[in-house]
Amino acid sequence: MKRVHNFSAGPATLPLEVLEKAQKELVEYKGKGQSLMEMSHRSAEYTEIDQQAKARLSSLLGLGDDFEVMFLQGGASSQFMMAPYNFLRENETADYIDTGRWSDKAITEAKKFGYVHVPYSSSEGNYDRVPKNGELKFSSNPVYVHFTSNNTVAGTQFPTEPETNGVPLVCDASSDFLSRPIDVDKYGIIYAGAQKNVGPAGVTIVIVRKDLLEKAKTEGVPTILRYKTHTGKIFNTPPTFNVYMVNLVLDWIEQKGGLSYFESFSQKKASLLYGEIDKDDFYRGAVEKESRSLMNATYRLPSEELEQKFLSEAAENGLVALKGHRSVGGIRASMYNAMPMESVEALVSFMQEFRDKNG
């Protein structure tokens, strides 16, 4: 089988080594005469996977003892609701930085629970940038500040955490989770769907600071939607196979050299691609240079016709899933941790040929 160069924004390409390991263990897990998918989520085998994956996350991110790690369902979209359900009371305000389609969806949900103040929005510029610290106009006493660290649709990324003067950050890290080291002390909650950087779709990683859990709402919050329900135990049947896959990806991340390795690897891939985009006016980056994402590069060609031609010829050359999100058009090349350098090199040489023929 020849694997394609898969630039999908998510579900996204996974490390081949991980797929092959899973394939080997698929039918029979560790000599038990059954697959992992057929085992109880209370079995010793699954308990080991759950514990290992949590320990790996904790060590990769440097969480120490201050955080609880949970494997939940419902996608990052459920966290748009669950975070305010647990932490935003009717008479309180949370600040939500609006840098894209997903931030906006998070805002819509949060408004159902309390007041939402938007300290900054780039919606009028079609979400073409993220704010600098001086542009953030926070409310006087927010319970938390929510931000989307990487904006998958527009192709922007916060170069570093927004400065909140000690107010805990709640972060939708879906599309750059584990792609670089972060300053965990600044975070109250980090959540991410697995399907971009850490595994297949179906499990959401949620990390919550322990001291905040003590202040969480309980009254009126359904049991399964309370974070506390999921700490220190497995409350109900988790997506066991997905957590198993996440654990394999975490092992792979560790073996490659952890988050610093992936930070510089992403920088190398992105600078190769953005270098090509910036060569002349044929390709045009879709967002402000300083806000560019290392994960999702978005760009335009001189006409929509040429963009269509680009996409179909790219696919003929094994370069797939490059179509920009339907709300913005153009081209989007997603380059998460598992995207090999060779795929970005193949894209860049295709771009050069395409420009030579059509420019």
Ligand code: PMP
């Ligand atoms: N947030 C971001 C930044 C995303 O990219 C996505 C999915 N593309 C979501 C949230 C929604 O995630 P899910 O489909 O897992 O609910």
